[in-house]
Amino acid sequence: MIIQGVRIARPERNAEEAETPEVSQRAEGAPARDQRAISDYMLSVREGVHDRNIANFLGIASSWSYSDIDTFARLMHRRSVVRYNETVGVTNANPALFVDTTAYLVQSADKKLAILAFRGTGLQNTVNWLTDASAKPDAFLTAGHVHGGFYRAALVLWPTLSSLLGSALSGDSICEAAKKERASVQDCIQACRAYGEADQPGAPGRDTPEALRGSGRPCSPTERNKLEALYVTGHSLGGALAVVAAALLHVDPSMEGIRRKLRGVYTYGQPMVGFSDFTTRFDEEFGRKLFRHVYGKDIVPCLPPRTTGKFVHFGREFGAEDGGWMYRSKSASQVRTFLGSTLVGLLATIRTQLSGLPLLQWLPTRYSWGDHSPVNYLRASQTVPPGSEFA
Secondary structure: OOOOEEEEEOOOOOHHHHHOOOEEEOHHHOOEEEOOHHHHHHHHOOOOOOOHHHHHHHHHHHHHOOOOHHHHHHHHHHOOOOOOOEEEEEEEEEHHHOEEEEEEEEEOOOOOEEEEEEOOOOOOOHHHHHHHHOOOEEEOOOOOEEEHHHHHHHHOOHHHHHHHHHHHHOOOOHHHHHHHHOOOOOEEEOOOOOOHHHHOOOOOOOOOHHHHHHOOOOOOOOOOOOOOEEEEEEEOHHHHHHHHHHHHHHHOHHHHHHHOOEEEEEEEOOOOOEEHHHHHHHHHHHHHHEEEEEOOOEOHHHOOOHHHOOEEOOOEEEEEEOOEEEEEOOOOOOOOOHHHHHHHHHHHHHHHHOOOOHHHHHOOOOOEOHHHOHHHHHHHHOOOOOOOOOO
């Protein structure tokens, strides 16, 4: 496999951040709290427990996974989801096989937390659309049948991702692991800085181990921590790839240590991934950790259509309500045909855009393409539930 791009980013802190400590407000005027505790919060949540704060954090991350790596890493830093993180982006494209896949692996500075975010279908990426349309099922080893396009797209990244996850498990820097994975790195942003005492005149150099230790950031191999929690996320196609990646974790014997660290798979607008034989197998393996988020009448969770085979969901579904993501007892059901549901979905989108015309509001619309937009999932994920600990 030829890896087309392994990119590395370490966001740096600007002067304004150095002078103004960042805090997070509790909902409804509760006391402020240091946002650096958010990553600790993610470590504290037990596996198999859906947490609305984490659903919000990962909803934002999955929406921003469509951006470039530097923007993504800095967003994670500035939102304080993973402060002073190391982020590695892995991309592989083979248009002839309908594959163009990108994933970001984020590692916290203390090496205890990792987030794997898969990019979804790009609006102008024809190859992504062909990936989605390649619904002919493939055998997922001996574990049932899975959407062929999703399976191939995940497989092309898996050798590199599994290697990076192995390094994260050991407490090693994923940036250093990425450099070893590929001798020539396309883009390495050496912006890892130490703060606090290291910013004072006469202090050690900012990128030296002494400076990093002075800022409270572990960097010495003898001081390193090991991975405690892994979260996997993605929107749309990215959500489907997140599910396939989690399934690969559970069939790859070398990944046993990593899958024990898997706290949750949070997907957004995720289509169905496999037939009943696939979902039955992996519902037992990690179904209690799979949390699917569906905004409004989003049509994509109802795809692929029944004409391509009997695909089914597993895990638990959550819908966007006024108070944030709420559990739904009934999962999205498969549409009968792609053409018919698409026409209905487009009509719903038009109706939403022309809300000033009362006549259109009476038209029945069960599905909507507009509701699938990452903007809607971002908006829903920025809704703070009453009594929430973080803003």
